[in-house]
Amino acid sequence: MRFHPERWTKVYMDWMERIRDWNISRQLWWGHRIPVWYCACGEMVAGKAAPETCPRCGGAALTQDPDVLDTWFSSALWPFATLGWPRETEDLRYFYPTSALVTARDIIFLWVARMVMFGLEFRGEVPFRDVYINPTVLNIEGRRMSKTMGTGMDPLLLVDRYGADSLRFALINRCTGEQDLRFSEKMVEDTRNFANKIWNAARFVRMNLDQAPAPATPPARSALGLADRWIVSRFARCALEVTHSLERFEFREVCQRLYDFVWSEFCDWYVEMAKQDLREPPAPAHAAVTRATLGWTLAEAMKLLHPIMPSLTEEIWQALPHEGRTIMRAPWPDGMERWIDAEAESQITLVIDVIRAIRGMRADLGLAPGETVKVELFAPERPQATLEEAERYIASLTRTFGLAIHPETAPRPRGGLSSLCGPVEITMAVDSREAAQAMRARLQKQLAAVTRDLATLEGRLRTAEFIEKAPAEVVEADQRRRDELSTRRATLERYMGGLGS
Known part of the structure; x- marks a missing residue:
């Protein structure tokens, strides 16, 4: 038998090793009557049924003990008494022992230990293999x-x-x-936002699906585009990790992995890339592949999420093309290893990093969300091929026009801003002196604000009284913020240097 979290094993074993006699008599209105009878001659008789006569003197005036057994004595019988014991019923043979017990730490001794004792005594084996202890x-x-x-x-x-x-x-x-x-x-409010995110993504998928039945597997690997291969691979890893964590009763890890996959990888990235593929498919048949991948991935993700969010996932699954009456009976995602595609994951990771870097440059420059810019990328041969394949995603998700992708040896434009993202150099063009002056003015304003905030933080962190009296987490947060501001100041100064005087 295993406890989850594992530390409760020591608590359980420590109590078992120091166990004392158990006072089973209680004066309560309800309970199992103690099966002991007393005779006037002093004889005490215990039995499953009331004795007709005293085995010592032969007298018939026997009185049953008025007390009842302790509540936990009868509760200890629960794993098998509910299944028909002491009769050997079909339910008892099928369901005993069960797999897991979920309970609280304050009844480990009162209930868990006694169910184990009685299970071993009356059935010859423990009533469950895993015990999960809920937090308070x-x-x-x-x-x-x-x-x-x-x-x-x-x-x-x-x-x-x-x-x-x-x-x-x-x-x-x-x-x-x-x-x-x-x-x-x-x-709970934050989780409601997560549920809304899932619902909106599901609505987009339903609006774009054909009426064909849902495929049992994604389209053939040869038909998948780069983004499709990536999301199928990421789902495969998610399914493996969620299954592993569920088997180990690591429920927070399950929630975090599903949250990251559904919110970030599926909704924020794949759905946005799929929108571009549906608007301008790179090949005539690719739109159908994108729809099939969207539908399959969402339906399978709902299966993983169903144990935690049963109502939402059932509603979405029923609205998608599906087989069967309920998601509760749908097969759990299995055999996912064959869909893992490390190359596609590496390629899309590079694409996402470049998109984030360009977005970061836009934010540093204070550009409005609707304002487009001209961007050029310089990369070695293999990253260049990846960026060219994903060019439509980069352009649409960064609001750039005239996106150009060059070999790393190509000459750089003059008068622009540049930033490195792994093996890729990103340059953002500044078309005129007037544009450069306006950009410089924005950068100077941001630099002044960053410098002011940084000076305030550094002054506080140099104060011995603050370091001594402030909570450690507050000091650590200020130190992280100081490092972030220092990095941002260096970036802004580098951008201003690129604009010239």
Whole structure:
């Protein structure tokens, strides 16, 4: 038998090794009557049924003990008594032992240990193989939730405001293996935003799907484009990691991996790339491949998310082309190893890094979201080929016009801004002296603000009293912010140098 988190094994074994006699007698109205009878001669008889006469004196005036067995004595019978024991029923043979027990730490000794004792005594084997110990839910200040103390939250109100799935995900996402779980309504609100993100992505997929039945697998690898190969590979890794974490009862890891895949990789990147492929497919048949990949990936991702967000995932799965009556009976994603494509992952990682770098340059320059710029990329042969294949994604996701991709040996333009992103050099053109002056003015304004904030932070961090009295996490946050501002100041100064005087 294994405890999850594993540290509870020591607590359990420590109690078992120091176990004392158990007082099983209780004076309660309800319970299992103690099966012991007393005779006036002093004889005490225990049995499954009431004895007709005293085995010692032969008398018939026997009185049963008025007390009942301790509650946990009867609760210890639960794993097999509910299945028909002591009769050898079909349910008992099929369901005992079960696989897992989920409970709280305060009844490890009262219930878990006694179920194990009784299971071994009456059935010859433990009643379960895994025991998951839930954390105690506290409020955000670390106090126990209590109506009388005013520290509790009504889960039904949270469900009304944000939905049951949002509450479930928020709670499970906080199961880090720690003893206690600090919780606030803000966590449920954040998860509601995640649910909305999934719903909007699903609506986009449904609007673009043909009426063909959902494929059991993605389209053939030879038909997939670069972005399609990437998202299928990323889903394959996600499915493997989620399955592994579920088997190890690592529920926070499950939530985090699904959140990262669905929100970032699928919604933020693949859906945006798919929009471009649907608007301007690189080949006549590619739009159908993109639709099939969108539908398959979303449907399979809903299967992984279903144990945590059952209502939302069922609703979306039913709206997609599918086979079967319910997602609960749909096959779990299996055999995913064959879809892993390390080359496609490496290529799209480069593309995403370049897109982020260009977006960062735009932000540094203070460009409006709708303002387009001319960008040129210089890269070695293999990265150049990747960038050329993904040119339509880069141009649309960075608001650039006339995107040009050159070999790394090509001459650089004069009077522009440049930045390095791995093996790729990014240059942003400045077409005229007037444009350069306007850009320089924006940079000077940003540089002044960054320099002012940096001076304030450095002054605070040089103060011994602040370092000694401030919480460690506050000091660390200020130190990280100082490093970020220093890097940003150096970047702005480099851009200004590239613009000339």
